[in-house]
Amino acid sequence: MKPDYLPISRADMSVRGWNQCDFVYVCGDAYVDHPSFGHAIISRVLEAHGYKVGMIPQPDWKDKKSIEVLGKPRLGFLVSAGNMDSMVNHYSVSKKRRGEDSYTPGGVMGKRPDYAAVAYSNLIRSVYKDSPIILGGIEASLRRLAHYDYWSDRLKRSILLDSQADLISYGMGERSIVEIADALDSGIDVKDITFVQGTVYKTKSLESVYDYELLPDYRELLKDKKEYARSFFVQYSNTDPFTGRRLAEPYEGVYVVQNPPARPLTTAEMDDVYGLPYMRNYHPSYEEAGGVPAIREIKFSLISNRGCFGACSFCALTFHQGRIIQARSHESLVNEARALTEEPDFKGYIHDVGGPTADFRYPACEKQMTKGACKNRQCLFPEPCRNLRADHKDYIELLRKLRSLPKVKKVFIRSGIRFDYVLADSKRTFLRELCEYHVSGQLKVAPEHVADPVLARMGKPRNSVYRQFVKEYAEMNKSLGKKQYLVPYLMSSHPGSTIKEAIELAEHLRDLGYMPEQVQDFYPTPSTISTCMYYTGYDCRTMEKVYVPTNPHEKAMQRALIQYRNPKNYDLVMEALKAGGRTDLIGYDKKCLIRPKDGNPYGRRAGKAAAARAQKGARTGEGGEGQRALKPKKTIRNVHKKKRQG
DSSP, X not given: OOOOOOOSSHHHHHHHTOSSOSEEEEESSOOEESTTSHHHHHHHHHHHTTOOEEEEESOOTTOGGGGOTTOOOSSEEEEEOOSSOHHHHHBOTTOOBOSOOTTSGGGOSOSSOTTHHHHHHHHHHHHOTTSOEEEEHHHHHHTSSSEEETTTTEEEOOHHHHHTOSEEEOXXXXXXXXXXXXXXXXXXXXXXXXXXXXXXXXXXXXXXOOSEEEOOOHHHHHHOHHHHHHHHHHHHTXXXXXXXXXXXXXETTEEEEEOOOOOOOOHHHHHHHHTSOOOOEEOGGXXXXXXXXXXXXXXXXXXXXXXXXXXXXXXXXXHHTOSSOEEOOHHHHHHHHHHHHTSTTOOSEEOEEESSSTTOXXXXXXXXXXHOSOSSOOSSSSSOOTTOOOOOHHHHHHHHHHHTSTTOOEEOOOSOOOHHHHHHSSOOHHHHHHHHHSOXXXXXXXXXXXXXHHHHHHTOOOHHHHHHHHHHHHHHHHHHTOOOEEEEEEEESOTTOOHHHHHHHHHHHHHHTOOOSOOEEOOOOSSOHHHHHHHHSEETTTTEEOOOOOOHHHHHHHXXXXXXXXXXXXXXXXXXXXXXXXXXXXXXXXXXXXXXXXXXXXXXXXXXXXXXXXXXXHHHTOOSOSSOOOOOSSOHHHHHHHHHHO
């Protein structure tokens, strides 16, 4: 049969000669049959194993009929909120409703509910009482056990309980979903599917559960944030498929059991997954609405790897894809690139070749594929491990093959590189080729901050490492005769950042002569170390107490400091500098961030006691300028007047 989109209606089923689907996939995203979309991968993998899969994209969660359009599936429903957590999709960090949904036809907002996986699953359960429901996707994956929910500002229980679903397939899911499908197809009741790695299930008794670690009861977690921090670190330490233990989390009358993660895919298995007959576009029924905006960024990009051993504290990849790198072969990627060049709208540019981190093509060290990632240390933080395999040779060869293809003018790298990993490579061949062939004037990197205390909480390298990269990048471009720049991604209000560290970041930008157009305020998304810090006030790795900026006004000040040149931020920057005891940065000197509003120059730092009082006011939101303005004996205006008179 000629490749086609999977059925989204009874008419489509009839064309294929189907009376019933084996599985119906309900998704919060529009149907885009491209391997950058989780629903496309899972549905095509099941199809490749002989199962009939129908799609219900973005059903009306207020209408039961919307879930009945394909009828009852033979084996069960698959449910995903989409490529993003539905709450992140809907709301900015300030909890304001976003204006566009890139995963919806025409970018229209409001086509999926808040907490979409729960809403869809409960809708299905209200219609099909006994049909198995399997949750997947990043929303379910990161909410599989007790988790802090930023939008309701409370600790929520496992999504498995609130959704009334039977199983969660967490992580990338290709292995576990086939095992689940085969078990259901063989007649095993969904309640007895307790043996699949990469799944979470619920049980009333632990009698038949073996080799598990018992987590604290959910009620205890509600009472004690410190207890939750400890429990979360146990979860975090068991995300490796080789060393991860089975975890059991007690609730009133039921246990939620998390099996160890699924084993990583081999290169051959990755090639098979990305070689399936995807249509590589959104469903044609969306054409009238203007298509699905998200396709623009990924249509001419190549996914070369998954997983990340960078393990930044604010990133959920450790929980979702894991720390072990899985990569596709050169042949698979070159074949896909050739297919891209035959697309009628291909203009000669491959927009990206990468994954979570573009330049990771191997596991961090040889032992990871047999013994797993270390529980008690990280690969790059605080310094690169002595066992780290820092080698870009394979990636360089891949990029050379891609840019030599006919019709390819340029191959960009946009998914980000780890500058500390680049420096850890004793050779500078990759840095040279990066600057010479793969940058379009600006390279985006993510130092995130410059204050070492904040970077330590972020799990990022010290600022001196970034400064070294900046130096070498500039020198390499100069040697190539190119004028290319770095665009640093920066984050405000991360746990550990006080006004002092925010001012340090502003001073760095002043010295750099750069003001970012956009600033990312720290966003507490489910199941990250940083979110655990935000909620509990403790770093779960060390159980040290951490200062957390939660007051909206202080967060606004920290964000404003990064964009101190913006006139709209003047009052906030003024207040922040006073609160931080840095009135020496208000004046006319080249080191100053802003000028005084009333013409009074500020020439020295505030006393420590006044600064401490001001900092306390900023933290508690009790307002006030924090300290009285330091009044100089002569104003600038009077000095100029005397000069003119003289």
